[in-house]
Amino acid sequence: xxxxxxxxxxxxxxxxxxxxxxxxxxxxxxxxxxxxxxxxxxxxxxxxxxxxxxxxxxxxxxxxxxxxxxxxxxxxxxxxxxxxxxxxxxxxxxxxxxxxxxxx
Amino acid sequence: xxxxxxxxxxxxxxxxxxxxxxxxxxxxxxxxxxxxxxxxxxxxxxxxxxxxxxxxxxxxxxxxxxxxxxxxxxxxxxxxxxxxxxxxxxxxxxxxxxxxxxxx
Numbered sequence: 629x630x631x632x633x634x635x636x637x638x639x640x641x642x643x644x645x646x647x648x649x650x651x652x653x654x655x656x657x658x659x660x661x662x663x664x665x666x667x668x669x670x671x672x673x674x675x676x677x678x679x680x681x682x683x684x685x686x687x688x689x690x691x692x693x694x695x696x697x698x699x700x701x702x703x704x705x706x707x708x709x710x711x712x713x714x715x716x717x718x719x720x721x722x723x724x725x726x727x728x729x730x731x732x
Numbered sequence: 733x734x735x736x737x738x739x740x741x742x743x744x745x746x747x748x749x750x751x752x753x754x755x756x757x758x759x760x761x762x763x764x765x766x767x768x769x770x771x772x773x774x775x776x777x778x779x780x781x782x783x784x785x786x787x788x789x790x791x792x793x794x795x796x797x798x799x800x801x802x803x804x805x806x807x808x809x810x811x812x813x814x815x816x817x818x819x820x821x822x823x824x825x826x827x828x829x830x831x832x833x834x835x836x
Contacts, residue, residue: 629785631749631824641828643745643790645735645780676749678782681733686747686788712836720735720835724745724828731824732816 632674632688637726639673640689645682646719655715662707669698688726695723736778736792741830743777744793749786750823759819766811773802792830799827 648655666672666687671694677685689695698704711719752759770776770791775798781789793799802808815823 631751631786631822634824634826637826641745641747641826643747643830645790647735676786676788678784678786678788680782682735682780682782684780684782684788684790686749686790716836718735718836720738720833722738722741722745722830722833724830726747726826726828729824729826732820732822 629675629677631731632676632686634673634688634726634729637728639726640691640695641724641726642687642689642695643722643724644685644687644719645722646685647682647717649715649717651714653714654710658707658710662704665701665703666698669701670694672698692723733779733781735835736780736790738777738792738830738833741832743830744795744799745828745830746791746793746799747826747828748789748791748823749826750789751786751821753819753821755818757818758814762811762814766808769805769807770802773805774798776802796827 663675666675671690673688673690675685675687677683689698767779770779775794777792777794779789779791781787793802
């Protein structure tokens with residue numbers, strides 16, 4: 629995974645910060661499936677992911693409607709439920725409007 | 733580092749995604765200094781950081797003015813210049829207004 633090549637702002641970012649539980653059974657496969665599925669969604673613009681003490685996944689979206697549709701996607705709902713009950717001790721999801729960006 | 737305990741939105745996020753160069757000399761010390769310094773700035777709300785293929789650091793701020801002041805802080809300007817010329821092959825900085833959040 630690399631730095632997402634996003635369009636000129638404005639667009640949306642979903643910042644998902646998590647602390648994993650001891651139970652990681654099935655996590656990796658599900659994470660890969662969800663990345664592949666997210667990439668197919670309308671309005672998806674890119675994704676960045678890293679992990680150290682915390683995991684941070686930032687996905688970029690065209691608008692709030694595309695975020696809402698992805699949140700309510702049937703397979704994603706299943707993944708979210710298993711994540712909440714099993715894989716994550718804590719997480720915070722933040723929905724943010726990217727107003728500007730600059731890059732090297 | 734853990735999940736930032738941010739106030740009720742709205743507030744701002746600065747999403748800094750980077751790919752490091754081969755030259756990491758002095759990077760760690762400077763990164764630690766900058767985290768300590770950022771925490772002392774007016775309007776600073778928290779920070780989250782992780783690295784895998786890419787590094788992602790998200791810092792949270794009360795408003796655009798506090799972000800601007802931190803960007804223009806003398807010691808931070810030096811760190812940014814060394815980072816741009818030496819430590820980072822590529823980076824993207826995104827300034828985003830956090831509109832809502834939810835957590836477990």
